[in-house]
Amino acid sequence: MVIGAGIVGSSIAAQLPEDVAVTVLDHAPTGQLRGSTGRAPGLVGLFNEAPVLTELARASAALYDDLEFNGERAFDRVGGVEVAFTPEAVAKLEERAELAAAAGLPHRLLDAAETVALAPELIDPAHCVRGLHFADDGTARAGIITAALRKRSNARFVDDAAVVGIEIRGNQVSSVRTATESFPADDVVLASGIWGPVTASLVDQQLPLTPVAHPYVHGPQRPRSSAPTPFVRWPEHHAYARDHGARLGLGTYDHTPQPVPLDQLGQHAEQPWPGELFDDAVRRAMELLPAAHRFPIAERLNGVFAMTPDNLPLLGAFPDIAGLWSAVAIWVTAAGGAARGLVELMCDEEPTIPDLDRLRPDRFADQDPSDLETRALRLYRDIYATA
Numbered sequence: 001m002v003i004g005a006g007i008v009g010s011s012i013a014a015q016l017p018e019d020v021a022v023t024v025l026d027h028a029p030t031g032q033l034r035g036s037t038g039r040a041p042g043l044v045g046l047f048n049e050a051p052v053l054t055e056l057a058r059a060s061a062a063l064y065d066d067l068e069f070n071g072e073r074a075f076d077r078v079g080g081v082e083v084a085f086t087p088e089a090v091a092k093l094e095e096r097a098e099l100a101a102a103a104g105l106p107h108r109l110l111d112a113a114e115t116v117a118l119a120p121e122l123i124d125p126a127h128c129v130r131g132l133h134f135a136d137d138g139t140a141r142a143g144i145i146t147a148a149l150r151k152r153s154n155a156r157f158v159d160d161a162a163v164v165g166i167e168i169r170g171n172q173v174s175s176v177r178t179a180t181e182s183f184p185a186d187d188v189v190l191a192s193g194i195w196g197p198v199t200a201s202l203v204d205q206q207l208p209l210t211p212v213a214h215p216y217v218h219g220p221q222r223p224r225s226s227a228p229t230p231f232v233r234w235p236e237h238h239a240y241a242r243d244h245g246a247r248l249g250l251g252t253y254d255h256t257p258q259p260v261p262l263d264q265l266g267q268h269a270e271q272p273w274p275g276e277l278f279d280d281a282v283r284r285a286m287e288l289l290p291a292a293h294r295f296p297i298a299e300r301l302n303g304v305f306a307m308t309p310d311n312l313p314l315l316g317a318f319p320d321i322a323g324l325w326s327a328v329a330i331w332v333t334a335a336g337g338a339a340r341g342l343v344e345l346m347c348d349e350e351p352t353i354p355d356l357d358r359l360r361p362d363r364f365a366d367q368d369p370s371d372l373e374t375r376a377l378r379l380y381r382d383i384y385a386t387a
Contacts, residue, residue, distance in 0.1 A: 001025065001176045001183055002155070003163050003199055004191035006037035008330050010146045011063070011339030012189055013155035017347065022155035023183055025176065027162035027267065033143055035193040036269045039303035040332045041216055041251055042140040043231045043242060045080050047100045047107070050312065052355040054103050059337030059353060064140060067148040074144040078243075079230035080137030081110075081118050084130045089236040093132040100134070108133045119229040121248070122241045124290040127234070139231055139242055142332050163192075166202045166324075173203075173323040187346060189325045194269055194306050196314070196328035198262055203321060207314055208364045208372040209329050210307045212380060213258040213271050215278040216251040218244070219295030238381045239285035248295055255281040257380040259373065260304050269304040278302065305331070309367075309375040313338055315359040316345060326361035 002009045005026035013024050028034040044064070046057045064075035084090045093109065100107040115131025116123045123131075150157060158178075165177035166188060173188045192199045194211040224245045231242035238253040255277055264271075278300075286294050306329040308314060315338050318324040325346065330338045341353040364372055 001185040001187070002189045002191050003176065004035065004193060005146075005150070005157055005159070006033060006035040006191065006193055007040075007142050007146045007149075007332055007335040008037075008193070008327050008339060009189070009191035010149040010153065011336045012191060012327060012342060013153040013157075014149040015339050015343045016155075018154055022153070024155050024157045025161045025163055025178065025183070026157070026159050028159060030159040033146065034268045035195075036303065036305045037142045037146055037193070037332070039216075039269055039301060040140070040142045041240070041242060041249055042142055042332060043080065043233075043240060044075070044138045044140050044333045045134060045233075046137055047096065047103065047105050047134055049096070049099060051103065052353070052358055053312070053334060054105070055353045055355075056313075056334035056337035056341065059340050060332075060334055061136070061138060061336075063336035063340070064138075064145055067145055069144045069148040069151065072141065072144050074148055075138050075140050076228055077136055077138040078228045079118070080134045080233065081115060081123075081230045082132045082233045082235055083115060083123055083128050084132075084236065085127050086129075086236060090130045092235065093130055097132055106135045108135075119232050119243070120290070121229065121243065121293045122232045122289060124288060127288050133230065137230070139228070140332050145332075163199060163202070168203060168321060171320065171322055173321060185323070187323045187325065189327055189342070191327045193328060194265060194304050196306070196326070198265075200326070203324065205318055205321070205324070206369070207326060207328060207361060208309055208367070208369065208376075209314060210373045210376040211260040211262070211265060211304045212307050212377070213260055213274070213302050213304055214251065214253070215255070215273075215282055216249060216301045216303060217282055217297045218299040218301075219248040220298040221246050234288055237285065237288060239288055241285075241289065247298070248293070250282065250285055250289075252281045252285040253381045254284055257377040259377060265304070271302045271304060273300045273302050307376040307380060309364060309372045311379045313359050314361040315342055316356065316361055319362050
């Protein structure tokens with residue numbers, strides 16, 4: 001049983017062996033993605049200073065490369081570029097370039113003119129001294145990926161099926177219950193995203209996951225660009241942007257972190273727009289774009305995603321309950337690779353992704369929950385940070 005049919009749950013279902021009977025439950029009606037998958041901006045940057053995340057991203061991109069659904073591609077290797085303006089930010093890019101070389105990832109350090117030329121609609125020469133280009137990075141259509149994986153899988157998907165209980169016999173999972181049906185299970189995977197702690201609490205388990213609100217805005221519809229440009233990050237300004245083809249998008253972390261209490265999550269990974277706090281952050285991010293390409297906001301999204309105390313996923317077995325697995329706090333960037341790693345663990349296969357033990361869900365056992373949340377929120381603004 002897999003609880004959650006977003007990109008993580010669907011990736012797990014698609015990569016389990018064909019002779020394994022798999023059922024995937026999701027609380028959303030058919031055709032809806034109520035979790036973070038449906039709101040993800042879709043930036044897939046392969047390099048991370050935590051090597052395990054680099055390997056998860058590599059494996060994810062390899063899975064996404066050949067996916068399509070109804071004739072629409074799921075993933076495009078448009079590249080990604082990080083922009084630096086201050087000497088401190090330039091030094092950080094140079095450090096990351098050295099680490100990327102050690103990881104064997106294609107990359108180039110660029111001067112200002114070369115950086116601007118990669119994405120002239122998004123990069124203002126007045127805010128650029130140097131850039132770091134990762135050619136194999138890409139942009140994902142998370143909904144298309146999920147639909148394609150669902151179609152590829154042999155699993156049974158049951159929609160509109162909120163889980164209300166997980167039965168334990170001895171110390172082994174035995175079944176999963178919805179309001180109307182009970183499903184026998186030898187293994188249960190919690191792939192329920194921001195609702196992971198709620199699902200884990202059904203069997204008195206804790207997952208140190210903090211749901212956090214995050215602003216992303218879209219510009220108006222426009223003629224689709226002929227050649228997609230790389231997505232852009234401004235790490236020193238905690239902002240990023242991408243060309244969605246028919247419109248531009250802009251996101252920012254340049255605001256006080258906004259945790260969302262579990263009892264206020266509701267049924268969607270989205271919250272009301274809070275007004276001034278996010279408006280000011282978006283305004284500052286918009287000023288990074290060339291003046292001619294700053295766009296009127298056509299759509300505002302206050303999406304909710306999961307943070308952990310070390311910015312790493314919660315992936316692996318719960319040690320106290322046989323057959324219970326965690327696959328939460330996993331972004332689109334890592335979803336496909338994390339699913340592969342978990343399947344290898346579940347099937348006792350030789351691991352192809354190193355250091356998965358670093359992600360085990362019990363690594364924060366017996367630590368103070370409020371301190372764990374504080375640590376997670378400290379990492380919100382830094383795309384580079386892992387603890």
